[in-house]
Amino acid sequence: MTLSMKDEILKRFLLANNTPISGQHLADELGISRTAIWKHLQTLQEEGYGFETIKKKGYLLSSTPDKVDPARVTSFLTTERFGQRIHYLEECTSTQIIAHELAKDGAQDGTLVIAETQTNGKGRMARPWESTKGKGIWMTVIIRPNVPPSQAPQFTLVAAVAIVNAIKSLYKNFTPTIKWPNDILINGRKCTGILTEMLAEMDRVEALLIGIGINANQQLKDFPESLQSIATSLSIEEHEPINRAQLVATILSYLENYTNVYLSEGFLPIKALWEESSGTIGKRIKATTLREVIEGTAIGITESGVLEIQLDNGEIKGVYSADIELT
């Protein structure tokens, strides 16, 4: 990870764990002047970080804004590829759009695009996606697996199991479930959406853009009225503020891990993980596709991400794309 000098300095303070750092020590270690150190601290203060001067000991990071900037995310990062390049934006149209451009420009496997807010966030089928500043997580991971386009849909399932297990590893007051194809629910309310897009030639994927939107620190009043009965956030369910940078780093770690599993062992272990966390499999559902409404029992997913529904007459139907609800 190549951080800017300012972010290098910030990362040292974040990792210093409430002990002061001497300005001279920082200057020596980073090979820049004390004046330069001081200027970077000024900039960080303007961005909302608080520093105290402790006599004869140096500077102490006394308060941090809640941000998902590269230094914060990197301070929690344990991956080899994912998140090793981070494009961080205070505001953007949508991380998917930025990621598209970066992918066309050759961005490397695992590049993360993350923003504090989006002005034009989109879910599946180009539906609008609410992006309250600084409260949620809006990110896209660019991955470049060597697979044909036909395998791309499986990565939505890889992403879903990565996110659900990252959430489970950090929070204990609730159990998230996956709603086919691309949502994560808590107590029946949506807290996360996944939008996978691809750039591809006809026989090879050039880039997959795993777009992830997570309601992290929103309170109910932050949601538009129309969503208040169907949306929730991790913070509402956990009864605690969420450390977004830690969650982002944890998701990257699970995503890298499960991507490696998928590429080396194939779809079977992912399918098992997916069905384990699914809130759909084994339930009676109603699936509304563009053409018809299908009612029956969800019995599994196939290699191509198709949801299999058993009708009351025993017939099994595969659904590629639908909105589903439990009945």
Add this chain to the structure above:
Amino acid sequence: MTLSMKDEILKRFLLANNTPISGQHLADELGISRTAIWKHLQTLQEEGYGFETIKKKGYLLSSTPDKVDPARVTSFLTTERFGQRIHYLEECTSTQIIAHELAKDGAQDGTLVIAETQTNGKGRMARPWESTKGKGIWMTVIIRPNVPPSQAPQFTLVAAVAIVNAIKSLYKNFTPTIKWPNDILINGRKCTGILTEMLAEMDRVEALLIGIGINANQQLKDFPESLQSIATSLSIEEHEPINRAQLVATILSYLENYTNVYLSEGFLPIKALWEESSGTIGKRIKATTLREVIEGTAIGITESGVLEIQLDNGEIKGVYSADIELT
């Protein structure tokens, strides 16, 4: 088609077929002043168009540079959707890259991106593609069919039959053939490459980018030495200069027509057209894939664009992606 005022004026001259047009008449018809008309003619002259003033009759278009600008292309256009929006560039990195951006910004079905030269043209597998200024055709058509990603490869075949039949309709001194998957050859030498890319969600294509590179007016010396024994141009084979704007408009017409046929009648009529123009089917070939070399007789293509090769032991192998040569 919304043309600029300058292009509107140019189009009238192009369609006037060597008869003069009165400045007053033009001014009245377009609702602008004669001074404005005169300024647009000045700009056109700077771009290489020649005008003569014929006493009491008006202006005569006496010479035209060989360009593929919107006015020239539009003057030959007979389509309903394809080419109704044209993004024309004297120079660009590659029309595929520009088309990607336009597609993400919502460019409409049938939008054409065309350039006089590319600084970074690419073929399949990101291989470089030579783009001599003003001699070839470098274009991308953005199409937005309502199909799942699995059907996308068939559009490479739709494009191939459209181009080969457009060429056949205009030139009579040679017979072009299609080389699977995406080249058009004349007398065994390459004159056209097709690169189809897609932007897609997992269950629907957002946009297909049909990239087409055609050697039109190049002479042998215009090609790098390494290509001189394997490349050719329409002009070399036809022994005449090629009217590029006319060819572009004709391709758009066939492409719109065959796209409509495909969407309403399915793959079968396209498969028949493709096999009719194929230089591969029925021939003994050697196919080099990433993993192996397969020798046998090419016997057909499947719905998913797979080339079927019958080995000497009778076994039939399907090839998704390969470089092939006749043996």
